[in-house]
Amino acid sequence: MNHVSPRATYLHIPFCVHRCGYCNFTVITGRDDLVEPLLAAIATELSWLDSPCPVETLYFGGGTPTYLSPTHLSTLCEMALKWHPLVSGYEWTVEANPGDLDLEKIDVLAAQGVNRLSLGSQSFRKEKLTLLERDHSADDIRKCVELCRQAGITFSLDLIFGTPGETLAQWQTDLEQAIQLEPNHISTYGLTFERGTQFWNRLQHKELIPVAEELERDMYLLAIDMLTRAGFGHYEISNFARPGHRSRHNETYWSGRGYFAAGPGAARYVDGVRQTNHRSTTTYLRRIQQGRSPVAEEERLDDVAKAREALVFGLRRIAGIERTSFEAQTGITLETLAGDTVRRFVDLGMLTDDGQRIRLTREGLLVSDALWPELL
Template sequence: MAPRSAYIHVPFCKYRCGYCDFAIVANRDDLVGAYLDAIAAELSWLGEPRKVDTLYFGGGTPSHLEAGPLRRLGETVRRWHPLAAGGEWTVEANPESLTADRVDVLAELGVTRLSLGAQSLDDAKLRSLERNHDRGDVLRSMEYARAAGMQVSVDLMFAAPGETLELWRRDLAAVIELAPDHISTYGLTWEPGAAFTVKRDKGLLRPLDEELERTMYGEAIDRLAAAGFEHYEVSNFARPGRRSRHNEVYWAGSEYFAAGPGAARYVDGVRSTNHRSTTTYLKRVAAGESPVFEQEELNAEERAHELLVLGLRRLEGIDRASFAAKAGYEVDAIAGEAIRKFVELGLLSDDGSRVKLTREGLFVSDGLWPELL
C-alpha cells in the first residue's frame, strides 16, 4: 500500500542552539527562495499527487519563514500531498517566531496541529539552553494557536545545565497549567560535535547526575498522568484522542514520503535520506540530480527486528500475534533470548501474549534496543 504520510524538512533557523545537531542552517534567509524552488521540484518527481492522512513540517524552524514564503511552501506541498478528510497536519514552531500573520497563514492552509518548541517556561533555564524566546512568547503562541482552533503539542526539555529537581517540577506544573493537547519530554542529549558537547569536554558545562535525570523523567511520568495525560510512547504524553498520528506512523513501522534537506523517507521497502547540507541539497535538485545521500533496503529479518524495537517504544508494547502477522516472524524466533533476559532484569514484562516495557525499562530503554536489533 502506498504511504499515507509525508514529512517536509524546513532547515531554517535564526540561531543554532548549543545542543542542536539537526540538519539546519542559521541566518541563511538568502536561501529561502532556492529552497522553495527545490521543494517544488523534488515533490514534482512524485509524478502525481499522493494523498496523505498525516502531514508534518519539521525543522529547523518552519515558523521562521515569513508569511509569504510559508504560504507558498504550504500550497506547494498541499498540491502534491493533498490532505485527506479528517487528516492531521502538524507544523513545528518556535515561540519567538510565531506571529499572528504566520498563524493566520497556517490556519488558512488547513494546519490542524502546532508543535511548539517551548523546551521550558522558566526564563533562566531558557537562557541556559540558548533559546531565543521567553515565557511570554510561549503564552502568546498558545493564545494564537488556540484562537486559530489548532491542537497544540508542547516540547519540554529536562536535565538542562544546572537544573534542579524543584525547577523541573515547576516547569511541569507551568506546562500542565497551559493545558496543551500533547506534551513531549526529552532529556538534554550531548550530541557529538554540538557546541554544548565541546563545552562539556572542556569542563565548561557539566551534565546532570544520571540518577537526578532519571528522577526528573519519573516526575514527568507521574505528574502528567495525574493531570490526565496518557503516556503512550517513551517520550510522549497526550490528552485522550490527541496522540500524534504522524509519529504513530513511524512507531508502527509504516511507510512515509519525505522531502527537503536531511529528510528521511521509507517508500517501497527502501529507507533513503537526503543530503544533510542544505546548500548541497539545493545544488543537486537545481541540477536535476537526486538529493539522496544514502539508502538501505532491510531484509525480512532486519525489518522484523526494527518493527520490534519501534513497537516496544510504545507503552502498549508488542502483541505477539499481531507482530507475527505483520513481521512474518515470531517474536521469540528473532529476540527470545534477549526478551527473557530483560524480563528477568525487570525491564520488560511478558504475559505470553504481549511484551512491553516496565516502568524500570522506560528509564533505560535506549540501552535495550541494541540487543533487540
C-alpha cells in the same frame, strides 16, 4: 510486509535564527538568500512523485518552519498540498518557535488547513532558556498558546529536562506551568550532548556539567507521574497525550509504516527502502538544481531487518507489542526473532511478558536506549 503507498509525509525546513548549542538537526542560519531556492528545490523534489499521493498526516519540521515569512509559508503549504492532498480527518502539524510565531503567520497556517502546532517551548524558566540558547520567553509561549486557541489549532509543547544545574523542584515548576496551559500533548526529552554540537565541546572542556544520572531518572519519573495525574496518557517513551490527541504522524514511525519526505536531511521509508537526503542545505540545493538525486544514504531492509525495527519502534510505545499482530505485520514470530533476548530482559526486570504482549517496565523505560542495540 505489505507494499502500500505511504499515508504520511514529512517536509524539512532547515532555517533557524540561531543554532542552539544542543542541536544536532539539519539547520542553516543567516542564509535568507536560500529561502526561495530551497522552496523551489522542495517543489522539484515533490514533483518527482509524478502524480499526487494523498496522505493522512503531513508534518513540517526543522529547523524552524515558522521562520519563513507569511508569503513563503503559504507557498510551502500550497506546494505540499499539490503533491500530498490531505484526506478527510487528516492531521497537519507544523513545528513552531514561540519567538517568531505571530498572528499573521498563524492566520496563514489556519487558512491553509494546519490543525496542529508543535511548540518548541523547552522551558518556562529564564535561566534555563538562556542556557539552552533559546530566543523566546515564557510570555512568548503563553502568547503562542493564545494565538493557537484563537485560530482553533490544537498544540503540543516540547520540554527539555536535565539541563546543567537544574533541580527537581525547578523541573516540577516547568511541568506545572505546561499543564496550566492545557495543551493536548506534551513531549519531554532529557538533554543529550551530541558529538559535533557546541554543548558537546563545552562538555569536553568541563564548561557544562551534566546532571547526575539519578536526578535525571527522578525527573523523568516525575514527568510520568505528574502528567498522568493531569490526564495525559503516557503512550510513548517521551510522549504524553490527552485522549484522541496522540501524534498520529509520529505513530506512523513507531508502527513501522512507510512515509514520504522531502527537503535537506529528510528521511523517507517507501517499499522497504529507507533513504536520507544530504544534510547540507547547499549540497541538497545543488543536486536538485542539477537534476540529480539528493539522496546521501540508502538502505533496503530485508524482512528480518524490518522486523527488528518494528520490534524496537513497537517497544517505544507504552502498550508494547502484541505477539500475534507482530507476526501478522512482519511474517516472523517474536520468539524466532528475539526470544532469548526478550527472556533475558524479562529476567532483568526491563520487560514484562504475559504470553500475549511484551512491554517495557518502568525500569526498562529508564534505560531503554541501552536495550535497543541488543534488539537490532
